[in-house]
Amino acid sequence: MKQIRGMLRIIFGRTTFGVVSLIAQVAILFWVFRFLSRYIVYFYGGFTLLSALVIIYILNKEENPSFKLSWMIPIAAVPVFGILFYLFAEFQIIGKLINKKHQANMEETEQYLKQNSKVMDQLSKISRQDANLARYIKNTGHYPVYGNTNVRYFSLGETMFEAMKKELEAANRFIFMEFFIVERGQMWDEILGILEKKVKEGVEVRFMYDGMCSLTLLPSGYVNELKEKGISAKEFSPIKPALTTYQNNRDHRKILVVDGHTAFTGGVNLADEYINRKVRFGHWKDTGIMMKGDAVTSFTMMFLEMWDISEKEPSDYGKYLKDPEYFYPLELSREGFVIPYGDSPLDGETIGKQVYLDIINSARQYVYIMTPYLILDYEMVKALTFAAKRGVETVIIMPRIPDKKYAFLLARSHYLELIRAGVQISEYKPGFIHGKVFSSDGTKAVVGTINMDFRSLYLHFECAAYLYRNEVIRDINRDFKETLKECRSVSLEDVRSYPWHERFAGRALRLFAPLM
Template structure:
């Protein structure tokens, strides 16, 4: 009976409804074009000619070559259906509307994100290369470089969870939460209880979660439930059973801002596996960071920019800056430089990838990476390989127990080429790595939400923190080494002994890697 009830929930659930609806739309499109191509040869010929024009258009787009290839193959192989589907995606107006609204919101907040020229000049004296990176992030990512900011690193979801609760308890004015996944359980229930108490105290609470990330974990009307508790709440891009490209662009960010003076980000979502209260893929290794100081302004504005994409009423941004009378604890040391950054799929700049590439290209001693996925484009493979070939210690920690079998097979398809170039590949034997961390040369680090896969680098809204010459970098590297002690290094022999069908599946999946 229990099994039957589970099956009925799946059959009549929202997920099944969405899958069936999309399948019907695809079948109708396929049937219509099959009918037209069979009876109207001239119509098919016209689309074949149009497909050639579309392929020329794709070739000349300013876009990652992998994405071009993923479109060119279906357009060339199935001219009618492939061409129509490409045009449907390319001409989608919702994405254009979101792009316009987000740009408008970023322009609104520009006055709160002006670069302190003294800080930039100070960074230039220490490192011209990092000043150039700061210039790039400000120009194309809209966020400046800061000094006077303290950072605390968390080597686990459990540690960050406790710090988040502690900071939220001290909130006096507002709490902003923006997360890809919220799921009912011990973690979210305790946060929700705390937020209800703060709301009764008069603290403004805003909660935003992604429509697809939380689709299977929260009821359809959960936003209304939160609003009834006194919170401001919204779902970013709710899932709708309609063929649409904009649903590809998910809000994968994890941001908590308290009173404009404290911000958190990292890999941790608000669900029990992230704090190992629920075991899904062995031990869950994650990481996050807390900032206190001037750099928090960027995360405050980052949240408000996204929140206001769908708002019509004006936002009083200045109300959410740090209270001028707030004093940071005396034990906090404000050293080094911090660049918070966001990444949008709606512009032509892959800020997150460029920061990763900058770290790799300029490394002299080592680049150490933790990532749950390794779905790479040609440029990233060559950058990692070249760094290893010129004597840099390039080391990547990946999960041993994957959450997605197809992603694991795709990652393994890169192992051979990287290992032959000198890159060290490690798998975390206790379970799953979800941390997104780079460290380099004891002076640089990046901690955030951005995986080494196409979805994070090109299709999702993401965020992160770049650190230069901060004391905390020693702690991040120490965590990397401690994690490494629990890992097994992958050899070329391991690749050779992999079953042939797994090797073939991994290589075949590369055709679809831009969607993963």
């Protein structure tokens, strides 16, 4: 009887319904294609002309060439179906509405994110190049550069988790949490227990997770379970059984803000593998940072801007600034500069990518990179190889045990070109690297949620913090070098010894790289 109930649950479950619904929609689209194909003899010339016009339009779009190629090939190979699918993807209205609301929210928070001219003048005197980068982030991404901010680096998810619990326990006014992945287990159970306790103490708790979780990790209606506990909760862009493109834009950010004076970000999600209480791909190496100081304001507003996308009325933003009576511990150093920033896939700006490119292109001595994925476009490959060719020590740490085989094959397809140019690639022998870290020349670093792949750089909502002349950069570099001791350096001989079918698969997958 139990087996029958299990089978019925699968057959009539929401996942099955969603898959069947999507298959039906694809079938309808294909039927339209087949129907029009009957008349292709009569309209061949018209479709050929239309294909040419669409390809010319794509060529002239301000878009990454890899995305253009991914569209041009199917349009040229299968004109009718290719054009129909392109037009379907191009005229998605929901993504435009989300962007419009997000931009409106950013305008509402602008008064709380004004650039302190003294901080900018100080940065300009030290480094014109970094001041220019700060202006770019402010002008296009909305977020200013700050001084007066202490930063602590976490080299493992376990240590970040302990710090998160400590700060959550100390919350007096509000807690904001925004995460890509939430899965029930020891990590989430401990955090949820603290949140329930804080709610009873009168602390306002808002919790938002990406709608992708509801597919496999959380039950349907989990938001309502959290609301019953007194937590204001919501899913960002719940997955629906509709053939659409806006659901490709996931909320990949990880943000925790406490009382407007403390913020966390990094690669750590709320699931047991991130703190090695569950083993999935060997040892899970993740990273993150905690900030205390003025820069926390940007993460507070960043969270509220996303939260209010689905709200009719904006939040009382000024209510969530740091309490003026709050004093930071005297032992905390607040030297250097911090630029928190968010990156939206809908505004036409690739801030995450541009910051990475700026670090690579301005490096004089070294650039160290830790990333779980290496799915690169032409610009990024050329920036990395040019840095190595001009004598900059360019080192990339990748996982030895991947979480996605196809992504690993695609990453390895870049190894030959990178290593030939002098880029050093090492794979983490104990397991999986999930940290997203850049550092260069002992003066600058980035820690956040942004992977070196198309999804992070183009398709997801992301966040990070740019650090300049902050003493925490020493800790970041120390961790990188310690991690490097646990890695195996990849040589040209290694690359050439990979099985031929894996090398072929990796190169073939490049055609679909913008979707990975």
